[in-house]
Amino acid sequence: MDGLYLLPNAEEEIIDSYDEDIIVTNRTGKIIKVTHISGQQYGITSRDLLGQSVYDLEKRGIFSPAITPQVMQQKKKIVVIQTTLDKRKILVTGIPLFNEHNEVEYVLSYSYEVSDLLVIQDYLNELEGEMTKVKEELELLREKTLSVNGIIAESKYMKQVLKTIAKVAPLPVSVVLHGENGVGKSLLAKWIHKQSRWSDGPFIEVNCGTIPEAIFEYELLGGSKPDATKKIGYLQMAQNGTLYLQGIDELSLTAQTILVKALRQQKDHFRMISSTEKSLEELMNQKQLREDLFYLIHVVPITIKPLRERLEDLTEVIQQYFRKFCDKYLVQKELSNDLFHELLHLEWYGNHLEVKNVMERLVVQSEGPIITKDDLPVEYRKQPSQIEGLEIEGRTLQTILDQVEKRVLCSAQRRYKTTTEMAKALGISQPSIVRKMKKYFNE
Template structure:
């Protein structure tokens, strides 16, 4: 600290800071400056500290020990845990400021509750854990873009699903994909095919959910009806056959498919000789097949043949990170497509982020395109939402419960809402602090405060 000089106005004043607990004392131990929140640890107002001697305050038991004499004695930064008259533990850091003679002329001290530091410590532990997880995922992402043919991989669950699929792709085993409609099962099936040893072969998809039952067998194995000799199994030779909605396959055809998979050969309807079965089978289901087996609606042997590598794709409502990425991706994509520049207002962004998205990816794409097309200004507002999505989102004071509420309570409610929204939109407390214009420890402290109130 040698060479650092401080020449403050010696007039006693309360510093205009509501975020940090700062106290400035002179060489005699008199408090000459204090921030607005100083004194909160001691149960007194900041103005009451001005002009007081830290020696007298220590003698009265307001706090112990006083840090100013320790800094003056040691002529260096000192950190101590102070005990207040209420028994509260406070971590105090004292910094010396020297005059031209090399003597300590002023001591600047700032403090945090030990509980606040524990919050920060817990945050650091979480950050360390995230770093370890990031290392595990680094090998997965080094050679892959975050978006692969519409498959966004910002959330951990999606990355784990893709890593499982990527590892299984070259093993030529059966894969079953679970997930709601629109969660990317078909896209994942294509990714597996493209990364498999059969990538040069055909990729044949058959939607068992929409195909009439009477046509399923002919589509799969071929037949003489309407001169259709070749089934999709034949067309998928040395490639991949993707059976979408395998849980919709009629029970009697489940038995035939089980036999074909076991024998690795099949006889098309009306044919005299069997053909070799050389396909990689991928299937998908919106419902757990294990339950269907228990209920007697799915063939148990077929379940064991298909269920070698199960992969679960979570719905968008459980993948907030993916929703964030998809919103940005499609806002940019449709803006470029329609030769315009659009931005989302914060309330619209938060509304989209909190939606349940029952239609998953397809619904999100639909809504984003409509927003870009229908908005008449550069900023997309809540009024640009399609009517079926629009809700009363007025953010003025009429939405607040004013009756019977004090102004501090109302301001606290607004602050809590702002912090919760920022926590949804930004990934770290550092980002939140930058956007809101306060310090990162203040963000941590406030989030802890409101989490305890909930």
């Protein structure tokens, strides 16, 4: 059995060479050595401890439980929390000391008051949190490379987006990236950072939707504790780099007020990029977005169209993810022509995220080497046209057209968040959308 071996003299003594609370007991539980501060935790002097039995002290309630019998029984290091007469908590560690026969001859214990440890633990927890953020930042800065692989610009539209980014990236202007979930806004934000004069600095990404309003200011600006333990806020972390506020449309008005004040004071110290899935103009008109915040961040707006509107890019995205998962799972498979055509005509409201998910499912769930339309998940299989299900007999053309128009509006309402987006998708004006919605849904 591995362990410590110690054969101290049996004389009771107070050890003066330690500033720690150390107690040594023999195998019968008698205290034979203490340090000069031993006993303070229990409200008695170190000299009064000498010669006492830990079993008697436990019965008198001086402390509970006694650690010596536990160490003797288990023959290994034990950690317990003792309770004293005045209900304080003491963290005690007991270590067995063996004789030449590998028997526990003595037990050495040392203790700390739990309240002291909690103060240290709070400090360490906060320090650990700050170190985690610093390590994440260093990971991004390592070798000055951000993960920007995956930008696909086969379409004329995306090539123009990249040209715009190349033009504005070196300039000290705020950029807003607008697009549906999964179109690659974070990827483009990193690309802007890499092409900017702030590329040697940190890229700090903040998900606005995950920060509770109550601690937004604390997270943004940092804490107010003494410098040794002060929390570093996102603005300070982004100094001489880029601050990317993902989902800025999700901030409450209170959080927006805090952000506006902070940006007015420090916006010249870092590059500002934000992203949104909603129309900021419409949010401002609805009083859900502060006007001053809109004009602070909305200097260069860049819209990223969904994949369903960029067939050249969608084609490449499908192929790239398919090849990736074939390589990952060590299989050789192909997409049939009819399946590929079907994939190009799906809506893909999750964009890259959804395509990636479906490609992985097709690779791992399909049976044969050729993947066909029959291998598509059920929810992606094309349903019969709704027009075929319309009742025509005995109905006027206008009635039929109204029914079709209502179905189209229902579908658009499920897919788009605002009437402005619905109008753009359907190719009519926003007031027309409002009138038609009122006609069919406020009857």
